[in-house]
Amino acid sequence: MKIEKFIETIGADYFVGVPDSQLKALCNYLMDKYGIDPGHHIVAANEGNCVATAAGYHLATGKVPVVYLQNSGEGNIINPVASLLNEKVYGIPMIFIVGWRGEPGVHDEPQHIYQGEVTLKLLEDMGIDSFVLRSETADDEVEGVMASFREKLQAGKDVAFVISKGALTGAPEVEYKNDYLMTREEAIRHIVEVSGEDPIVCTTGKASRELFEIREANNQSHKYDFLTVGSMGHSSSIALGIALSKPNKRIWCIDGDGAALMHMGAMAVIGANKPKNLIHIVINNEAHESVGGVPTVAGQVNFVDIAKACGYQYAAAVSTYSELDDELQKIKETNQLCFLELKCSKESRTDLGRPTNSPLANKQIFTENMRL
Numbered sequence: 001m002k003i004e005k006f007i008e009t010i011g012a013d014y015f016v017g018v019p020d021s022q023l024k025a026l027c028n029y030l031m032d033k034y035g036i037d038p039g040h041h042i043v044a045a046n047e048g049n050c051v052a053t054a055a056g057y058h059l060a061t062g063k064v065p066v067v068y069l070q071n072s073g074e075g076n077i078i079n080p081v082a083s084l085l086n087e088k089v090y091g092i093p094m095i096f097i098v099g100w101r102g103e104p105g106v107h108d109e110p111q112h113i114y115q116g117e118v119t120l121k122l123l124e125d126m127g128i129d130s131f132v133l134r135s136e137t138a139d140d141e142v143e144g145v146m147a148s149f150r151e152k153l154q155a156g157k158d159v160a161f162v163i164s165k166g167a168l169t170g171a172p173e174v175e176y177k178n179d180y181l182m183t184r185e186e187a188i189r190h191i192v193e194v195s196g197e198d199p200i201v202c203t204t205g206k207a208s209r210e211l212f213e214i215r216e217a218n219n220q221s222h223k224y225d226f227l228t229v230g231s232m233g234h235s236s237s238i239a240l241g242i243a244l245s246k247p248n249k250r251i252w253c254i255d256g257d258g259a260a261l262m263h264m265g266a267m268a269v270i271g272a273n274k275p276k277n278l279i280h281i282v283i284n285n286e287a288h289e290s291v292g293g294v295p296t297v298a299g300q301v302n303f304v305d306i307a308k309a310c311g312y313q314y315a316a317a318v319s320t321y322s323e324l325d326d327e328l329q330k331i332k333e334t335n336q337l338c339f340l341e342l343k344c345s346k347e348s349r350t351d352l353g354r355p356t357n358s359p360l361a362n363k364q365i366f367t368e369n370m371r372l
Ligand SMILES: Cc1ncc(C[n+]2csc(CCOP(=O)(O)OP(=O)(O)O)c2C)c(N)n1
Pocket: 018, 019, 020, 070, 072, 073, 076, 184, 203, 204, 205, 206, 207, 230, 231, 232, 255, 256, 257, 258, 259, 260, 283, 285, 287, 288, 289, 290, 291, 296
């Protein structure tokens, strides 16, 4: 279905979301039409925040908002859906648009398989009526579904369109860029040169795919790396758990700005615990680059000040490779909790591959190496 027709059919003009590559048509449509606009389109830090912000919009206007998310974000919405939106609590109506990664029968990456299997069931368990939009779904069928959804929304219930691969079409071209010169991939290459045999916990999305390919190109083992292929926003907490358990090993965390924002409370807990052996690096390209490039709010966030305020003992930002190399050497030698922000461009290789090791195989060699 063409995105314009879909938006016209659901009749909404207020959207809060976390982007998804499978929702590219929707994301680009919203960026093209509204950009980031407090009256029409907000990109939230995580999907639970989307629900809460959309609930606030409904409370203030009486209108029905739309929340869009990848199905990976279902876990993040469960709490506010069950304890805020549900008709046994406040009965706040909302339309969800959910990108269905890992749909059974459609090939996808390991982190999407189980989530894909339980996507519809989780919606059902949350009391959200859903309809699966497929590439072959006729426009008038969607109109019919929306007519019945409208009655449910009027009764304070929530509904969802689950978007199968390729079902939404007609994405306008949108250019996502900033002025920074370092690329994420080259910056990771510089980190790997300095980290040597230290373990690295790497964030969700293309950063992990790039790290995997860098190891391959260097003929190095993958045993040093824990790739957080799913579980966006949790790399720094995983790294904290490792760092506190292995005080004699230096642990590097390569995080993304979108991921760091998604569960920013983790930084407060890391800062309070002060593991001396943890180096937390945020690659800030001001975007959700891995899923298309929709901006995060990280262009307006001072991560260095936040890290210092959370209790990190050293924090700095760099935007060139020579600054990066200087800082990497410095923090490698200081025995204290360090934070480094890398200001990077919004780009990646079009021929970037995916890890060829399974997550289970990755875990096994990583843990064997950790326990040596
Ligand atoms: C809970 C959850 N929501 C959404 C996604 C989809 N997703 C995968 S990577 C990504 C963007 C990550 O952005 P950032 O951390 O800034 O890294 P970048 O891709 O820019 O390097 C998103 C939204 C996900 N995997 N999990």
